[in-house]
Amino acid sequence: MNNIGFLAILRRDLLLAVRYRGDLANPLIFFFIVIALIPLGLTPDSKELSEIAPGMLWITALLASLLSLDGLFKDDFADGTLEQIIILPQPLYFMVLAKTIVHWVVTGLPLSLLAPVLGLMLSLPETGYLPLMLSLLIGTAILSLIGSVGAALTLPLNKEGILLSLIVIPFYMPVLIFGSNMVVLAVDGLSIASPLAIMGALLALSLLISPYVTSCALRLSIYG
Amino acid sequence: MASPRWFYQISGRWLPWLSLLTFVSIIIGVIWGLGFAPQDAKQGNSFRIIYIHVPASFLALVGYYIMAISGAIAIIWKIKLADVVMKSAAPIGASLTFIALLTGAVWGKPTWGTYWIWDARITSMLILFFLYLGVIVLQKAYSAQGLSNKAAALLALVGTINIPIIYKSVDWWYTLHQPATIKFTEAPSMHPDMFQPLLIMIIGFYLFYVTALIVSMRAEIIFRERNTSWVKELALNLKDKRPI
Numbered sequence: 001m002n003n004i005g006f007l008a009i010l011r012r013d014l015l016l017a018v019r020y021r022g023d024l025a026n027p028l029i030f031f032f033i034v035i036a037l038i039p040l041g042l043t044p045d046s047k048e049l050s051e052i053a054p055g056m057l058w059i060t061a062l063l064a065s066l067l068s069l070d071g072l073f074k075d076d077f078a079d080g081t082l083e084q085i086i087i088l089p090q091p092l093y094f095m096v097l098a099k100t101i102v103h104w105v106v107t108g109l110p111l112s113l114l115a116p117v118l119g120l121m122l123s124l125p126e127t128g129y130l131p132l133m134l135s136l137l138i139g140t141a142i143l144s145l146i147g148s149v150g151a152a153l154t155l156p157l158n159k160e161g162i163l164l165s166l167i168v169i170p171f172y173m174p175v176l177i178f179g180s181n182m183v184v185l186a187v188d189g190l191s192i193a194s195p196l197a198i199m200g201a202l203l204a205l206s207l208l209i210s211p212y213v214t215s216c217a218l219r220l221s222i223y224g
Numbered sequence: 225m226a227s228p229r230w231f232y233q234i235s236g237r238w239l240p241w242l243s244l245l246t247f248v249s250i251i252i253g254v255i256w257g258l259g260f261a262p263q264d265a266k267q268g269n270s271f272r273i274i275y276i277h278v279p280a281s282f283l284a285l286v287g288y289y290i291m292a293i294s295g296a297i298a299i300i301w302k303i304k305l306a307d308v309v310m311k312s313a314a315p316i317g318a319s320l321t322f323i324a325l326l327t328g329a330v331w332g333k334p335t336w337g338t339y340w341i342w343d344a345r346i347t348s349m350l351i352l353f354f355l356y357l358g359v360i361v362l363q364k365a366y367s368a369q370g371l372s373n374k375a376a377a378l379l380a381l382v383g384t385i386n387i388p389i390i391y392k393s394v395d396w397w398y399t400l401h402q403p404a405t406i407k408f409t410e411a412p413s414m415h416p417d418m419f420q421p422l423l424i425m426i427i428g429f430y431l432f433y434v435t436a437l438i439v440s441m442r443a444e445i446i447f448r449e450r451n452t453s454w455v456k457e458l459a460l461n462l463k464d465k466r467p468i
Contacts, residue, residue, distance in 0.1 A: 149382060153375045157365045167358040167379060170351050171386055174393035181397070202389070213382055220374050 005090025013102035027064040034060045035118045046123035053122035054183035068107045069147040092215040108140025131186035139179040145210035152217035228445040249428035257421035270334040279429035281324040287317030292384040295377030312440040318356035344398035
């Protein structure tokens, strides 16, 4: 593949993520802490917990992924790297895609791998573990892709945090519906094929569209 | 053509007629609908809120597309006026969505026995309201920093791609949960006596939408062009005419 920009950004961002290891754990700790709130706030009864577990795990993972979006372009924007990236003679689409993939690798992927452990703590039935991981693996990738649009749109604003959430959450709703439904179906012993297919379609669609819109938004953010 | 100044001048001539038409059609629609249309066989008089609810919901949906399309025009062809339309359409659309939700809740109480249920249509309206709010919030944040409006236009555009997906997914979600206790069964075909005032109300709401859009666009144009000579001239003329 003749895509130097894509590979260079992928390598650079992964390297940066490894160098700042401390930040990697933050979404995971957030995920963990909020899950710990649920029995405290609702009920420690394992039967009731197991009923709400799929939805709660999904909502919390969604929020953890959302909160980590803030930093997606921020540092590169602040120190001028982003402007240099945009003027590179390389397709911006693939460079944005690389950044989004790295975001997913450092947030969505560990969240999905951690999820069964937290599922166990919320007494999610064992049949739900693999579908939970699978739905989160695909789902958080979609969330990262959609979220990159929001992160790019709010880039030049000073008060990103909550604004970003307000903009992005409505677009997350379909992912939440199908993601948590997949787990519910698996727990009930039904086939997960249809939500899985739809999640796959959503992933394909957002892979196609999101990096492009994000590129437009980044250009707007920098050149007005 | 299509310059803000040209629009300001021509819309100034349209506005009195448009306002008059809006006023007349809404007054006729309200009096006919509330006073003279026959009662519903099952819902009695409470069905009459349809004369506000349905037109507001119509325009809430149409308004999103008007906003997004004008946003696209503003981004692609860089037409100033389209940007003004986009900015003015957002709060009007959000208000209409809110009215649709509110009248729906008021209507829901006597017919369904509850103000709110997580019905597919209500939920998608609520999400539409959130989408509007996102656009408005982004606009406000950008204009507070003196930056251009294009990010909000882009967001509105992304929303149009997503609206069908969101609607379909909410539909799917709702059929999965099957509350089944409450079901909204609309009369298959409305009696013409009930439908005619509704049609007039819908026309009235369309006119109202256009009027509100023009009024808010004019204010926005004056604000944006406040440093140009024609606006200064306009302000001076007004000052002379006004008996102080």
